[in-house]
Amino acid sequence: MRRWTPFVLLMPFQFIFGLIYSWGTISPAIHVQSGWPQATLDLAFSLTPLGLLPAVILAGRALHRLAPKTLLAWALTCFTVGGGIGLLTASPVAFMLGYSLLALGVGAGLSTAACIALVSRLYPQRRGSLGGALLALYGMSSVISAPLFDEINRLIGWRPSLAALLAVYxxxxxxxxxxxPEAPAAPGRQTAPLPLMVLLRQRPLRWALVIVLMATPLGSASFATIGHLTKAIGVSSALGVLAVSLMALGNGVGRLGFGLLADWISPRFSRAAALGLNALAALLLLGVLHGYGVWAFVAYPLLIGLAFGGMAGKLPALAAHVAEHHGEAAFGLLFGAFAFASFLGPFLSAGLGMHSALQGLALCALAAMGLGLAVAR
Incomplete structure (x- = not known):
């Protein structure tokens, strides 16, 4: 039991920084009670992955010199201070910079890199399954956070409710x-990390980054537009509600399942399977968008949720596979690419329109599948 204590102690960090996935419950409460424009709330949501991107990359490189527990302390400091900045004033700008950018963006980037490093060092033979499990908890944080916030919000309003939630977390x-506990030193910790451009010269890592950037935006765009999409294609409102739940379920199961696949079979197989599901979902979506059977939409939410979760869940093991001896720095780059691609999906759907963006991103997902097969090693 003592062997698993560190892993159990890492679980709360996933629920803390996974609070971003409760934005669908928090945002409407802010809009109704404070009157903040929807554009402001959309920007607040977008700032989180933009803050996470540089933080997780820098954290991955800093792990050659800093202990993961030290990085976790910095992550919690960002969460505590950023939450205070965001909620102590009524300013939307302070909220976006403190809560969205610092607490859940920078804090999550530092925490994710540190947690995956701890798992890789303490459980090297299970880095895929346990890393995927942590990322699954991160993605499913809203199962607890959203209803908890909603109940408190009914009694005292959004600002005290969110402050109470942040304080408890x-x-x-x-x-x-x-x-x-402190983790053992990483292999080769005494040597300086490779310069970023030298690390990027490693062909497997470079192609892995390109594939993540091509394949991931379809899932994030689908999460952002699923409610509008169900209305646009004329399915029932009940199916629309079910679609949101199925995507969330698929996201969590995919993060865990594809991490397990990476350990049980290989990181290469896990990536191919995730890309295959993503491509199948893309084909179904293209059919729906062109009117070739709305019935196909029934399977789409679960498939795209599984694929999107799988794109994240396979990353801990894949990083060690494509950049041997530099897995922690590689994970920072890969998860940073995942975060940036997660931002791109909603950004493109807002800029190009839902139909055009989803169609283009579905084609990118199909191209990513082809590229993944071409560069498989």
């Missing part, structure tokens, strides 16, 4: 951190 996080 911060307290739990610092308590878990206090009991977390």
């Amino acid at each position: 911060a307290a739990v996080g610092w308590l878990a951190w206090a009991f977390l």
Whole structure:
């Protein structure tokens, strides 16, 4: 049991920083009670992956010099201070910079890199399955956070409710951190990390980054537009609600399942399977968008949820596979690419229109499948 204590102590960090996935519940409450424009709320959501991107890349490189537990302390500091900045004033700008960018963006980037590094060092033979499990908890944080916020919000309003939630999560996080053991040093920790451009010259890593950037935006765009899409194609409102739940379920199961596949079979197989599901979902979506059977939409939410989750769940094992001896730095780059691609999907759907963006991103997903097969190693 003692062997698994560190892994159990890492679980609260996933619920803390996965609070971003409760935005669908928090955002409407802010809009109704404070009157903030929808564009402001959309920008607040977009700032989180933009903050996560540089943080997870820099954290991956810093792990050659800093202990993962030290990075987790910095992550919790960002969460605590950023949450305070965001909620102590009524300014939307302070909220976006403190809560969205610093607390859930930079904090999540530091936390994710540190947690995956701890798993890789303490459980090297299970880095795929346990890393995927942590990322699954991160993606499914809203299962607890969203209804908890909603219940408190009914009683005291959105700002005190979110402040109470942040305070409880911060307290739990610092308590878990206090009991977390130090991890053993990473292999080769005494040597300086490769310069970024030298690391990017490694062909397998370079292609892995390109594939993540091509394949991921379809899933994030689908998460952002699924409600509008169900109305546009004329399916029932009940199916629209079910679609959201199926995507969330698929996201969590995909993160865990494809991490397990990477350990049980190989990271290469896990990537091919995730890309295959993504391509199948893309074909179904193209058929629906062109009117070739709305019935095909029934399977789409679960498939795209599984594929989107799988794109994240396979990354811990894939990073070690494509950049041997530099897995932590490679994971920072790959997860940073995943975060940026997650931002691109909603951004393109807002800029190009839902139909055009989804159609283009579906074609990119098919191209990513072909590229993945071409560069498989």
